Amino acid sequence: MKRAGMVAAMVMVAAVAGIFRAGAGWAQSNGEGGKQGVERLYVLDCGQGHAADQSRWSPGVNVGKPIDISVSCYLIRHAQGYFLWDTGITDEVAAMPNGWLPGNDAANGIHWTRRKTLAAQLKEIGVAPSDIRSIGISHAHPDHIGNIEMFPRTTVLIQKAEFDDYFAPGHAPVQTPSAATATFSKDHPATLIQEDLDVFGDGSVVIFYTPGHTPGHDSLLVHLPKTGWVILSGDAVHMQGNWDNRRIPYFFRLSSEAKMQTLTSMQRIADLMSFYKAQLWILHDKAQTDRQRHAPEYYE
Numbered sequence: 663m664k665r666a667g668m669v670a671a672m673v674m675v676a677a678v679a680g681i682f683r684a685g686a687g688w689a690q691s692n693g694e695g696g697k698q699g700v701e702r703l704y705v706l707d708c709g710q711g712h713a714a715d716q717s718r719w720s721p722g723v724n725v726g727k728p729i730d731i732s733v734s735c736y737l738i739r740h741a742q743g744y745f746l747w748d749t750g751i752t753d754e755v756a757a758m759p760n761g762w763l764p765g766n767d768a769a770n771g772i773h774w775t776r777r778k779t780l781a782a783q784l785k786e787i788g789v790a791p792s793d794i795r796s797i798g799i800s801h802a803h804p805d806h807i808g809n810i811e812m813f814p815r816t817t818v819l820i821q822k823a824e825f826d827d828y829f830a831p832g833h834a835p836v837q838t839p840s841a842a843t844a845t846f847s848k849d850h851p852a853t854l855i856q857e858d859l860d861v862f863g864d865g866s867v868v869i870f871y872t873p874g875h876t877p878g879h880d881s882l883l884v885h886l887p888k889t890g891w892v893i894l895s896g897d898a899v900h901m902q903g904n905w906d907n908r909r910i911p912y913f914f915r916l917s918s919e920a921k922m923q924t925l926t927s928m929q930r931i932a933d934l935m936s937f938y939k940a941q942l943w944i945l946h947d948k949a950q951t952d953r954q955r956h957a958p959e960y961y962e
């Protein structure tokens with residue numbers, strides 16, 4: 663048992679060391695290695711969803727029960743500039759009185775609404791779209807990439823596997839409320855990540871690879887000066903109950919490989935939480951989101 667424990671600890675350290683190594687080149691390439699640390703994190707309201715049957719996320723559990731979910735985006739003010747994590751449901755939905763139900767399929771779809779636009783929330787805290795230095799994308803689903811083209815000159819950091827999957831020939835285009843809605847253009851400035859990326863080169867904002875929900879899904883590790891370490895789940899975890907029970911969402915439509923990846927990614931999150939004593943913030947868990955401070959308030 664002792665030996666096994668030591669091996670596990672060594673693997674853990676190697677994984678963490680890998681994260682920091684990945685960042686060194688980035689710090690050199692951006693030429694701003696001197697300024698370090700996250701100053702603030704804003705939780706932004708990036709939409710709401712309603713589903714008639716929550717068991718899509720918890721197969722076999724709570725079958726036929728409706729559920730409301732939150733959609734959060736996160737704006738991080740780092741000493742080197744602003745970084746946005748996910749962009750939510752398109753702002754266009756805020757102007758739709760009945761919200762947006764893709765395919766008008768109330769039984770199987772998610773009915774999206776938006777109380778406030780992302781644009782209005784950024785304006786309220788005095789941040790212009792052009793102030794945002796980079797955008798990290800957990801994955802290329804409509805409730806996460808809906809507003810990328812609001813930031814036409816901001817570099818998107820996305821896992822190469824996700825980018826390749828999203829733009830693969832034959833991949834169904836992401837649905838939008840209207841043809842006029844911009845989603846994610848292939849011409850958008852982008853940096854393709856392979857595995858992990860230390861965004862500012864100081865270990866305070868680290869994108870880490872958590873595939874399963876999609877082929878190139880990422881989560882985010884953030885260090886806040888007063889709050890401590892926080893992991894932003896992306897859709898590697900959808901609800902607290904799924905996390906507690908290690909449920910695999912969309913079980914019946916995922917490939918065997920994706921199911922394995924989903925479990926491996928949850929374990930990776932658990933290892934990082936344990937190592938850093940990190941909190942797990944689950945962007946679709948409405949109960950948790952309702953308890954959080956939202957912009958213009960912020961976490962330090």
Ligand SMILES: [Zn+2]
Nearest residue numbers: 803805806897
């Ligand atoms: Zn999602």
